[in-house]
Amino acid sequence: MADKKIIEVNGLSATFGEREVLRDVSFSAYQGEVTVILGESGSGKTTVLKHLLGLYDIQEGYVSILDNDISDLNEEEQKDLYLKMGVFYQNGGLLNSLTVGENVSLPLEQHTHLDDDLIRRIVLTKLQLMHLNGVYDMFPSQLSGGMLKRAALARAMVMDPPLLFCDEPGAGLDPISLASLDKLILNLRKELGMSIVIITHEVSSILRIADRIVFIDEGKIIFTGKIKDALESKNKEVHDFFHI
């Protein structure tokens, strides 16, 4: 069970205009693991993620998620796949025209037939899990940066998806919030068996949560494998990242 591949990326390349942003990216992520994608700013992490999410057309290479070749899905299949994943976007991605409560309930409201009271209870639970109380009726523009991130994370996991993607959820959080975020992620993995793909730079965080890392540099993979192999890696960049 532990070794079931849930994401497989093979030879993914992407060029925007004249710029080659990704070159021959290949890696896998496994069920029930936390996979960390890391690399310098501008190295292409978000671009990889957006390819995984099917937000960019795949120009070259192959991406499969939960055994679906994502460039070969019809509308229904794509919808089914999206229902199995939650996404946290780098800049939040909450709908600014809706309150926090409406944002977090949106997936439940649209994709289930639960009644409004039950939805409200589920949403309040998720918000509480993120230490957000009393924000249900506030608009995203009224929250602080860190609260916004936590609200967005609450929305990403409101459906308890088996697969969770997070683009830098920890950036800009204070060390204490960061530690509790890490704890939450570990809990999601352990209690719900979620598989989590997370982009982050925080070394402390990576050491706490990562099972496996994917190291990207200028659009190329320079290391992929278990975290303990990364710590012993001879590759200069990887070594420098963990031992500064």
Add this chain to the structure above:
Amino acid sequence: MVKPKIHNNSKDPDKDFKIEQSTLYLKYSLLLGDLDRWIPAVQEYIKNMQDPITEINLDGLKKIDSAGVAAILQLKDELIKNSKDVKIVGGSPSIRKKIGLFSYQEPPASRDRRRMSFFESTAESFLNFYHDYMVRYFTLAADVLYWSVTDIFKSRTHRKGEFYNQAVLIGVNAVYIICMLSFIIGLVIALQSAAQLRNFGANIYIVDLIVISMMREMGPLITAILVAGRSGSAIAAEIATMKVTSELDAIKTMALNPIRFVIVPKMHGSIITMPFLTILANVMGILGGMLIAYLYLDIGPEIFINRMGETLYNRDILIGILKSLVFAVLIVLTGSFFGLNVEEGAEGVGKVTTQAVVVAISIVIIADSIIGLIFY
């Protein structure tokens, strides 16, 4: 070497540099504040020289900053054009270190583009325009119209109450301004023509003039232009902002269709309200005309309405309504199209908003004339 005459307004040019046997000796300091004086002086000097300079010597230089380094390297690039090689030599370790630190290297140029001829570039920009705008506009139109029809009775594809919100935003909130402006326009058209008609003793034709021009032309057009200005821009700005802040991506990965979730309710809202707004504009415009007819041409409301019954055909009313529906679709489509077209960044939002209004109004006017031609 001939030492040329130099016309230099700085008191002592030798203070900054001197040139001997193809070597340029730099002295003292080369800081940002010195460059305004230094660059013209050096250039003047070099222009009048016969032998090219092949060496820049930094031994005398005491102080330099990043701007100074940039100036030296720039000078070197210029000098290289005249001589095969220019070397930068000497300088204290600290100066050399700064030069290393501050030198800017052009990133390797990506593939040289062949210069295109005038015809080629015109053709290419036409093709780009065709592909970037026309093809994508029609693709979007097809998508939006398809979903607008299939979603008429489905509310689960967007939020409850969203259609109502949009109808209020696009339609109801525009009522006051549309009433006011069409009343004024009816008034003005009547006023302008009253004097002429009176000269010919053709007073009663004011009714035909007002009714037909409002119903067929001005009513739908005024409404559409106002709605394009109010809602076309709002739609473009809203969608562009949603795209820039990943909201559209988020909608998609929540297994919702952004077109059905965001655009279709707007389409429904505007299709439902535009005909009513247009009828309202017609009525107000005719009221304006009626007022002038009464005040200036002695045509009482009763006569006006009687005559109106004779001149007005169903056809005119229907054409007005048809136009308003077409305009409703075009305004929402254009606003959405430009919103989706935004390039990353907040300034992109402002840009597409303006484009959306200008293009929406132009498209409305063009469509108006096409419909006018068809149903002439």
